[in-house]
Amino acid sequence: xxxxxxxxxxxxxxxxxxxxxxxxxxxxxxxxxxxxxxxxxxxxxxxxxxxxxxxxxxxxxxxxxxxxxxxxxxxxxxxxxxxxxxxxxxxxxxxxxxxxxxxxxxxxxxxxxxxxxxxxxxxxxxxxxx
Numbered sequence: 001x002x003x004x005x006x007x008x009x010x011x012x013x014x015x016x017x018x019x020x021x022x023x024x025x026x027x028x029x030x031x032x033x034x035x036x037x038x039x040x041x042x043x044x045x046x047x048x049x050x051x052x053x054x055x056x057x058x059x060x061x062x063x064x065x066x067x068x069x070x071x072x073x074x075x076x077x078x079x080x081x082x083x084x085x086x087x088x089x090x091x092x093x094x095x096x097x098x099x100x101x102x103x104x105x106x107x108x109x110x111x112x113x114x115x116x117x118x119x120x121x122x123x124x125x126x127x128x129x130x
Contacts, residue, residue: 001024001025001028002021002025002097002123003025003035003037003095003097006035006095006097006123007093007094007095007121008034008035008036009035009036009089009093009094009095010035010036010037010038010094010095010096010097011037011038011039011040011083011087011091011094011095011096011097012025012037012038012039012040012096012097012098013039013040013041013042013078013083013096013097013098013099013100013104013108014039014040014041014098014099014100015042015098015099015100015101015104015105016100016101017100018098018099018100018101018105018125019041019050019051019099020099021099021125022039022097022099023050023051023054023055026051026054026055026058027054029058029062029065033062033064033065035064035065036064036088036089037064037065037066038066038068038083038086038087038088039055039065039066039067039068040068040070040078040083040086041055041067041068041069041070042070042072042077042078042104043069043070043071043072044071044072044073045071045073046069046071049069052067052069055067055069066086066087066088068086070082080108080111080112080115084115091112091115091116091117092115092116092117092118094117094121095121095123096108096109096112096117096121096122096123096124097123097124098122098123098124098125099124099125105124105125109122109124
């Protein structure tokens, strides 16, 4: 799994159908998790949060896995400031994995680089219909 090649401290962001690879990674954890992971999942409403029950269960099982659901209908948009307020550790020391709409992925990538994160630490897949 890709996350296993990354740094011990990671930040994951999923948008829309971009949740799919993260659900797969989550199912790969097994009995132990040797990574510190903050997972962010912005959706409009709780009903749109696919697989969220699995992420909540993993967060209860692994104290070093923290799942953050951002409901834009009540919480507003997920922002860099909200992310920085919720993570543990230095953002510049994390490995970033993002999957979702191209606009979301590029916007967060740019914001993380402006916050001092090296482009080498940012990995993403994009979903873009043409």
